[in-house]
Amino acid sequence: MRVDAFKLPTDGPADVRGLQALLDDGVVRADRLVCVLGKTEGNGGRNDFTRDLAMRALEDLLAPRLGLPPARVQDRVVFSLSGGTEGLVSPHVVVFARSGTWSKEPGPKRMVVGTAHTRPFTPAEIGRTPQIEETARAVAELASELRLAPADVHLVQMKGAIPKADHEATLAARRAGAPLRNDMVHSRAASALGVALALGEVTRADLSDDVVCDDWSLYSGVASCSAKPGLQRTEILMFGNSDRASGDLVVGHTVLKDILDVDAVRALLAELGLPVAGGQLTPEQRARVVGVFAKSEADPRGSIRGRRHTMLSDDDIDDTRHSRAALAAVLASVVGDPCIYVSTRAEHHGPLGGGPLAIIARAP
Amino acid sequence: MRVDAFKLPTDGPADVRGLQALLDDGVVRADRLVCVLGKTEGNGGRNDFTRDLAMRALEDLLAPRLGLPPARVQDRVVFSLSGGTEGLVSPHVVVFARSGTWSKEPGPKRMVVGTAHTRPFTPAEIGRTPQIEETARAVAELASELRLAPADVHLVQMKGAIPKADHEATLAARRAGAPLRNDMVHSRAASALGVALALGEVTRADLSDDVVCDDWSLYSGVASCSAKPGLQRTEILMFGNSDRASGDLVVGHTVLKDILDVDAVRALLAELGLPVAGGQLTPEQRARVVGVFAKSEADPRGSIRGRRHTMLSDDDIDDTRHSRAALAAVLASVVGDPCIYVSTRAEHHGPLGGGPLAIIARAP
Amino acid sequence: MRVDAFKLPTDGPADVRGLQALLDDGVVRADRLVCVLGKTEGNGGRNDFTRDLAMRALEDLLAPRLGLPPARVQDRVVFSLSGGTEGLVSPHVVVFARSGTWSKEPGPKRMVVGTAHTRPFTPAEIGRTPQIEETARAVAELASELRLAPADVHLVQMKGAIPKADHEATLAARRAGAPLRNDMVHSRAASALGVALALGEVTRADLSDDVVCDDWSLYSGVASCSAKPGLQRTEILMFGNSDRASGDLVVGHTVLKDILDVDAVRALLAELGLPVAGGQLTPEQRARVVGVFAKSEADPRGSIRGRRHTMLSDDDIDDTRHSRAALAAVLASVVGDPCIYVSTRAEHHGPLGGGPLAIIARAP
Amino acid sequence: MRVDAFKLPTDGPADVRGLQALLDDGVVRADRLVCVLGKTEGNGGRNDFTRDLAMRALEDLLAPRLGLPPARVQDRVVFSLSGGTEGLVSPHVVVFARSGTWSKEPGPKRMVVGTAHTRPFTPAEIGRTPQIEETARAVAELASELRLAPADVHLVQMKGAIPKADHEATLAARRAGAPLRNDMVHSRAASALGVALALGEVTRADLSDDVVCDDWSLYSGVASCSAKPGLQRTEILMFGNSDRASGDLVVGHTVLKDILDVDAVRALLAELGLPVAGGQLTPEQRARVVGVFAKSEADPRGSIRGRRHTMLSDDDIDDTRHSRAALAAVLASVVGDPCIYVSTRAEHHGPLGGGPLAIIARAP
Structure with a gap:
């Protein structure tokens, strides 16, 4: 099990020539790609379409090589593109590919990467204990799959669920005194606390619905969570070091x-x-x-x-x-x-x- | 001759409470103020009115203490306010006051500050050799007044002249093949080259009208020049270290x-x-x-x-x-x-x- | 009782030359000024300092003419400056002066203008029924003073109160299930509903804490409300037509x-x-x-x-x-x-x- | 010869569902599409990638239906997308399709649309008489093909050439006293004057290199020109009314x-x-x-x-x-x-x- 990574500068959001060259030259095989992380030159906000453009270009590049329609590429390869190259930041992507099998004997620790997702959430769970606990469960399970002790996990990149609630349910929740939290702020917050719980940065006793977005002394030092309206389940990407990995x-x-x-x-x-x-x-x-x-x-x-x-x-x-x-x-x-x-x-x-x-x- | 300086955070462009306290407490005397440099929280561009607001507040503070109408305060104290506190920059001013006389004996070098100005320029001189040479002359003279060798000058802050030209003169110059350069770009450029010439960073032989905004290998390492449309003569503020200064x-x-x-x-x-x-x-x-x-x-x-x-x-x-x-x-x-x-x-x-x-x- | 008004274009936020000329020429007397409404060329947001600059310039102009220190000018003349001259909007102010006495006999209706303010509010009142009712009371009283029937009131410009609450009170209110609404959104909303109530655009029966920012069918067609953090009481400026006015x-x-x-x-x-x-x-x-x-x-x-x-x-x-x-x-x-x-x-x-x-x- | 047009609101730059429905329902045939004009919600500037995203989506939609690779779609269908839906503007596209043949007998005038392009330009021609004249020639030829008298041409939408010049040629031109004008400003200007010349809005005698961007009394009332760095020849899209058209x-x-x-x-x-x-x-x-x-x-x-x-x-x-x-x-x-x-x-x-x-x- 080894991971290879390539830092590729881009000339614009749709520039995939770096990855294309790696694929064409046989340096990387499409079916071994795990994820693409990168910065695109939009504003990083609601009307930042550079991420869409970059994803479309990546899908068009990878679809024929993976034998998939473009719309299915992201089922296989995780794209985590962040808009906003302010100041001196240079637009680029980092591409990760995985190959080989786990070593039988321990060696020096080397990086592994893996993906997982939570079960689907209901709107009422978001930003509250159920989201935190299910996130923690999925994170812990992924760490275990990747043979990583909590201390060996160094980056958990997540796209958090924000299931859509209908208007009636929203009003009912407000009336019941527990307004829905299915927004970006609370989804990111609970995702991060889920990571913190899974990795022992906080304990279960520290947590309750009330601490979310309130007790800022509770946090994760390895989480990096975004959230996406309409997403049913949270997508997880984990990086850590294992003594059974190579590379x-x-x-x-x-x-x-x-x-x-x-x-x-x-x-x-x-x-x-x-x-x-x-x-x-x-x-x-x-x-x-x-x-x-x-x-x-x-x-x-x-x-x-x-x-x-x-x-x-x-x-x-x-x-x-x-x-x-x-x-x-x-x-x-x-x-x-x-x-x-x-x-x-x-x-x-x-x-x-x-x-x-x-x-x-x-x-x- | 000693200079005292005070770094004063501000709560907004019009906040002069820091300086007011220094004046009220007798720490600084108004008639010893030389200049105020600072950052205000505007966009730093054409429609940045935070500098005007800050200057108005400083004028209102100092006018009664200097026995001058507000509009005359800047004849006595130089304000060099720069808009734009992007990212982590914190709005603040640094106030400089001067007192005492020159030491007769050399001692450890200490900072001095002084002001001067060039003669008035014609529009045709801006961005060309005459602006460079007259700037150099005024800079050299100020250095000499401040008993500074070129190597002891470390910051020359200038507001460069941009005399207004009438439309006819502008057209005539263009027709004559030597279009006027009375704009911010060329005024700043020639100001900086004037400093460079005065301090030996470039030689007279390096300079000509053609090198301005063209040969970027020529530059000053101590100049910091802005330019102001309508200004007839360039205002100069110099900081350096003298062995006859104290503080x-x-x-x-x-x-x-x-x-x-x-x-x-x-x-x-x-x-x-x-x-x-x-x-x-x-x-x-x-x-x-x-x-x-x-x-x-x-x-x-x-x-x-x-x-x-x-x-x-x-x-x-x-x-x-x-x-x-x-x-x-x-x-x-x-x-x-x-x-x-x-x-x-x-x-x-x-x-x-x-x-x-x-x-x-x-x-x- | 007559009102005179002057539309004065400005060359920048600090340009008061138009009003200065009116005062110097004796067209307007400073002690008859009621208010200055205008647009300044900032962004209209939190960091729009053009309004401060304009107010400072107006204060400096009027203070000596009113025999007041600059900081007291706004006790006598209301400044209602709105930032943001987007698109084709031209920066300008409209100055209103009042003179004379009420006619004894009715005549054709002519414009009157007057000012008032509410009592001070507590933080808990803002955005709720108490703010609405007190605003309505003050608006009705001002209309009566200006001899205006509700149908004759055409513009009620207000700066709404937002008294500061301490952190403990804020938390206590949230815990009690009635979170404070002392923010700009709710203050503006309740101000407008106050006008609507005073002028019969809504009835008292329509109103409750719950309708604020919720039932958008309730509104005023003559209110124009801003809100200002730190303001204890709401300032009111009313324009209407009276048959006892002249001009x-x-x-x-x-x-x-x-x-x-x-x-x-x-x-x-x-x-x-x-x-x-x-x-x-x-x-x-x-x-x-x-x-x-x-x-x-x-x-x-x-x-x-x-x-x-x-x-x-x-x-x-x-x-x-x-x-x-x-x-x-x-x-x-x-x-x-x-x-x-x-x-x-x-x-x-x-x-x-x-x-x-x-x-x-x-x-x- | 008839033209059909469809105004299609979009939900985002990549939204082509409107056109897809027209194609799927057989209302429009892909091979009859002439052009797509529209507004996308970017900033309309250099870093507006919404146009790229929209074009990519249109190419992906049309490529299989035209039997072409995506990169060739624009050889067949002209995309004229303009970024910037400021204020109340609603993002939308208007799609034009052409069918049928010219009527033998004159009838009421109906709209026709056609496309053409100029010959390739050299950098030195841009913004000067050669660009104007060649543009005029191509515009006149297209009008004639479309059987349009000058008075019947109502909109000439163009993407103007800006051939790239090497650095040496640029310097040489400047030294020769005729600096290159191969920039967006001059290319648009000469394109518009070319249309004006072709349609008799200006005469040949009015024109010279000197009037470009100088004599603003010369203009076209039907041109709408952009310019694109790297484009060798200008692309022309013409709308007018012909008595041999139907629809x-x-x-x-x-x-x-x-x-x-x-x-x-x-x-x-x-x-x-x-x-x-x-x-x-x-x-x-x-x-x-x-x-x-x-x-x-x-x-x-x-x-x-x-x-x-x-x-x-x-x-x-x-x-x-x-x-x-x-x-x-x-x-x-x-x-x-x-x-x-x-x-x-x-x-x-x-x-x-x-x-x-x-x-x-x-x-x-």
């Missing part, structure tokens, strides 16, 4: 305490065998970094290190665009490469104003 | 080779007695940093470290906003403080995609 | 059923003695229009006349900017003048997607 | 003298048999309007009807978005339907601040 990739993670937490970034790089001597990785070190994945947002308390920020009161630029620009620049300045994946809205993802960071690198 | 401030500068040049930032800090041990100054070190002033812009070649950036093709967010967000985040991540002054449009200010950086700190 | 101004209003309701606009103009022959007022007719004031917003149901609009899903431009651009263009196309005042967020102001329109004109 | 469509045009020229709109509608009684077409009349196509931009002189506008100094929203919002609202208010196609940048398209308007309707 040359390793993944690690840390929790940024705020958007300026450059020391956490350096500590994580050092853990991955990439100690920063001055302020930035050397070109040789940098060449070993395959992917940098962070989740964060503008500190909702309106300040950073005691200084007021203006991201939340700007009606010309969304705060998500401001904060991605800032955090990505900080990360890029340490790594030395503008191919950085930062996504935003980070309820229960690390502490307020901070967030999880995962880095995938080639082992030394 | 506890020092200023230094470096040239960033690109927006990710974190090693240059660290080298400059080290020069100022603030070596960065890990990735960031310690709280004690940080408390000694009074002001961080950078000038840069999105690399016009469309890439950073060989990676495409999208700042120049975004029609929703101006590239100046993207690049300020990115560079300020990089600088803040080293200093550990979001009070960073980055201004944009940087013709002949450092190499393409890079730019000058000056830091003012308390001496160890 | 040459009249005001009328209508309710737009949607943003395309050009026939309502024409009917209102006809009522004011300005029938539109073709598609637009003639230059002579147009010269008689002093002010056009509308309140509306993007239809929250996402469509206009059965066609989908995209104003609510655009993360680059706020929907308020889109809808102001559209409605102002429609109004300007009938009037033939881009000095149009449209403000947005219109809870219980006319039907969903529509809104109130008031026009002030010189009588024929 | 029930007619097209007409007018020239708006400014963005508020509602009387011109009404006159055009009347010409098409759709006189406006009040302020807006009746629902029955409106149902006969198939497409409304305008080209305009913010008046570059900064004012409308003597009133300052702020579209050109807004650094948060591009002036093209402002002006599309305004003009589309004016047009929609007369027609009563938010399916309006306004595109911007209008060099030599109507007078400054105005522009051409074409309407396609079913004959009475």
Whole structure:
């Protein structure tokens, strides 16, 4: 069982020439692709159609190679595209392929990746304990399948369910004093808490419906959750290190305490065998970094290190665009490469104003 | 001759309470104020009225204390306010006051600040050799007044002249094959080259009308020039270190080779007695940093470290906003403080995609 | 009792030269000014500082003429400045002055204007029946003072209270099942319903806490309400026609059923003695229009006349900017003048997607 | 020879269900499609990828039905998609299909549509007389093919050539005193003048290299030109009325003298048999309007009807978005339907601040 990964810059949302070359040259086989993570140059918001364009291009590329109609490609390969390449961020995708079988003997830990999904949710479950528990169950099961102890899981990328409720049910729930939470905020929040529960970052006793979007001391340091209206079940993508895997990739993670937490970034790089001597990785070190994945947002308390920020009161630029620009620049300045994946809205993802960071690198 | 400086966070463009307290408490005397530099939370563009609001508030504060009508305050105190607090940047001003006389004996170098202006320009001179030469003359004269050798000048902040031309003169110049350059781009460019000439960063032989906005290898590493339509003469504000000055401030500068040049930032800090041990100054070190002033812009070649950036093709967010967000985040991540002054449009200010950086700190 | 009004284009938010000339020429006396309504060229959102700049300029102009410190000017003259001159809208203010006494005998109805305020509100009252009832009381009292029957009131411009609640009170209210509504949405909504109640547009029996922001069939056709965090009591400005007033101004209003309701606009103009022959007022007719004031917003149901609009899903431009651009263009196309005042967020102001329109004109 | 047209609202840029239904139901045959014009909900600028997404979806729909690979579909069907549905504009496409043969006998004039292209251009020809003349030649030839006298041509939609020049040629041209004009501004300008020349709106004697982007009194009232970097030859789409055509469509045009020229709109509608009684077409009349196509931009002189506008100094929203919002609202208010196609940048398209308007309707 080995994973190979390729960082591919793109010339636009529909540019799939990098992956096409890998496929045409036989470097990667379509049927071994697990997922494509990447940044596209839209606004990352509701009217960001660059993700649709990128997915359409990937589907058109892969459909004939997988012998599937384009509309079925995403049943086989997970696309996790995040819009918004603010500031110095460079549009790119990272492609992951899996091959081989598990080693019988333990060896040095190497990265594995796998996918799973929860059972379908009802609207009333979203943002509440049932979503948290079922997410935790599915995450734990996937970790077990991938032969990963909780401490070996470093990134759980999820697309959270938001089943549609009919108007009557919505009104009834409100009247009953338990308004539906089937929105993006609560779905992301419960997804993250589900990961936290599965991996022991919080205990079952910490959790209740009331803590969701309320007790921000509870969080996951490895989750990276989005949510999608209309989705019935949550899709899960997990990265971790197993001593029964081979290949040359390793993944690690840390929790940024705020958007300026450059020391956490350096500590994580050092853990991955990439100690920063001055302020930035050397070109040789940098060449070993395959992917940098962070989740964060503008500190909702309106300040950073005691200084007021203006991201939340700007009606010309969304705060998500401001904060991605800032955090990505900080990360890029340490790594030395503008191919950085930062996504935003980070309820229960690390502490307020901070967030999880995962880095995938080639082992030394 | 000593300079004192105060970094004052603001709650909004019209917030002058910080300076008011200093004045009321007798910490600073109004008649000793030299200049106020700061960032306000507008878009930094043509319709950024936050600078006007801030200046109006400063004028209303200082006018009675200086015994002047508000409209005359700027004849005495230079306001250099830059709009745009993108990403993590925190709105703030740095106030500079000057007092005392020159020491008779040399001592450790300490920061001085002074102001000057050029003679009035004609529209035809702007963006051409006459603007460069007269700027150089005024800069050299000011350096001499401040007892600064060229190597001791570290920041020359300028508001460049753009005298208005009548329509006929504009047409005549175009017909004569030498179209007027009385625009912001060329005024900034010639201002910067004037500084470069005065300080020996370029030689007179390097210069001609043709090199302006064409030969980007010619630049200043200490200039920070804006330009203002309607201004007849260029206003100059200079910071440098003199061995005849006292006080506890020092200023230094470096040239960033690109927006990710974190090693240059660290080298400059080290020069100022603030070596960065890990990735960031310690709280004690940080408390000694009074002001961080950078000038840069999105690399016009469309890439950073060989990676495409999208700042120049975004029609929703101006590239100046993207690049300020990115560079300020990089600088803040080293200093550990979001009070960073980055201004944009940087013709002949450092190499393409890079730019000058000056830091003012308390001496160890 | 007569009202005079002056439409004054501005060159920027701080431009008060129009009013200054009126004062200097003795056309208007400062102590007779009642209010200044106008559009400034900001984004109309949280970080729109153009209103502050305009108010500061007006205060500086009027303070010496009123013998007041600038900070007290607004106790005497109401400033109602709305940010956002999208599309063809031209920045301008309309200044109103009042003089003379009431006629003893009835004559043709002419416009009057007056101001009032409610008692201070507690946070728990906002967005609920108490705010509605007290607003209705104050509106009714002001109408009576101005000798206006309900049918003669055509525009009630209000700045609604939003008293600050402490965190404990907020939590307690939420726990008690009656979460505080001291936000802009609910304050505006209850203000509008207060006007509607005072003027008989709704009955007391229609109203309850539950209908606020829920039953959109209840609305006022003459209210134009904003809300301001920190304000303790609601400020009221009323325009109507009285047969005991003199002068040459009249005001009328209508309710737009949607943003395309050009026939309502024409009917209102006809009522004011300005029938539109073709598609637009003639230059002579147009010269008689002093002010056009509308309140509306993007239809929250996402469509206009059965066609989908995209104003609510655009993360680059706020929907308020889109809808102001559209409605102002429609109004300007009938009037033939881009000095149009449209403000947005219109809870219980006319039907969903529509809104109130008031026009002030010189009588024929 | 008859043309059928269908106005199809879309749910998003990739929504082709309307056309798919027409094809599946046999209402339209794929091989008879001539062109698709429409508005997509992007920003209309450089980073508007909604047009790409829409074209990709149309290609995927039509490729199997035309027996072509997707990349070849546009050789057969012209897509003219314009980004930007500001304000009330509703995303939609209008699909045109052609069938039958020319009538032998003259009858009432009915709409025809046809396509052509110029020869390939060299970079030096763009924006100068050669582009104008070759465009005029191709336009005249197409009119003749379509049996249209100049007065019967009402809309010429073009995608103008911008052949890429190498850096050396660019420098050489600049040195020779005739800098290349192979940019969007000059290509659009020369395209429009080419149409004007072909249709007798200007004479050959009026034209020279110097008048391009200089003498704004020269313009076309039927052109609607965009330009595309990399395109070698200009693509032309022409709509006009012929007495040898059948069907029930007619097209007409007018020239708006400014963005508020509602009387011109009404006159055009009347010409098409759709006189406006009040302020807006009746629902029955409106149902006969198939497409409304305008080209305009913010008046570059900064004012409308003597009133300052702020579209050109807004650094948060591009002036093209402002002006599309305004003009589309004016047009929609007369027609009563938010399916309006306004595109911007209008060099030599109507007078400054105005522009051409074409309407396609079913004959009475």
